[in-house]
Amino acid sequence: MESASLSFANLHNHGELFANILRARRDAFILNNQWDLPQTMGMEYDQYDTPQSRWIAVHEAGRVYAGVRLTPTTARCGIYSYMIRDAQNGLLDTIPTDLLYDAAPVDEATWEVTRGFIVSDLPAALRQKVRMRLVMEMLRTTRxxxxxxxIALLPSNWNRWAGRCRLEMDAAGRNMYMGGTDYQAVWINFGSQLH
Structure with missing residues (x-):
């Protein structure tokens, strides 16, 4: 099992991994969750998949087991910035504008985590190993x-697994029921781990 952090600068070093991340996202969000999202050629994507973002994947033999997208809170592309801020500013009709306790940050040292998933058919015995591998690659990327x-919008049960993954997390907003699941905006603090 391997993990990688992809950017537009290194996509060419990873073969089809980027396309496989987008395919796995389609399976996770469109097929499994029944979300109404853009897709083409069997891949899910949106306006935040730009050269400003990074994509992290845990994979083996071409199969993606888990992934996330990281976007700086300073990102801009047309009228869009990053998902949580755009939701707060009323640009996204599927996420409430009052999702955060405070104004969405715009700060070089703060990035957003979106499109996090673990494939649904991963055996339970591997889930924690894959989750930890994903967190370790996120830590490498933060450094x-x-x-x-x-900042992330996560299922509201985040506090059940945050400690097991050795993540320092705090609520950044209220609980919200969206698309059949309870979600909450959270802070993930890496400052103490950067040294």
Whole structure:
């Protein structure tokens, strides 16, 4: 099992891994969760998949087991910035504008985590190993990019597994029921792990 952090600068070193991440996202979000998202050629994508983002994958023999997308909170592309901020600013009709306790940050050391998934057919015995591998690759990326904290919109049960993954997390907003699941915005603090 391997993990990788992809950017537009290194996609060419990873063969079809980027396309396989987008295929796995389609399976996770469109087929399994029944979300109405853009797709083409069997891949899910959106306006935040730009050269400003990074994509992390845990994979083996061409199969992606888990992944996330990281986007700096300073990102801009047309009218869009990053998902949580755009939701707060009323640009996304599927996420409430009052998802955060405070204003969405715009800060070089703060990045957003979105499109996190673990494939649904992964055996239970491997789930924690894959989750830890994903977190370790996120930690490597935070060091490389100088990220001190992240903001994410996660299922509200995040506090059940945060400790097992050795993540320092705090609520950043209220619980919200969306698409059949309870979600909550959270801070993931990496500042103490950057040294």
């Amino acid at each position: 490389a990019e100088g990220i001190g904290r992240m």
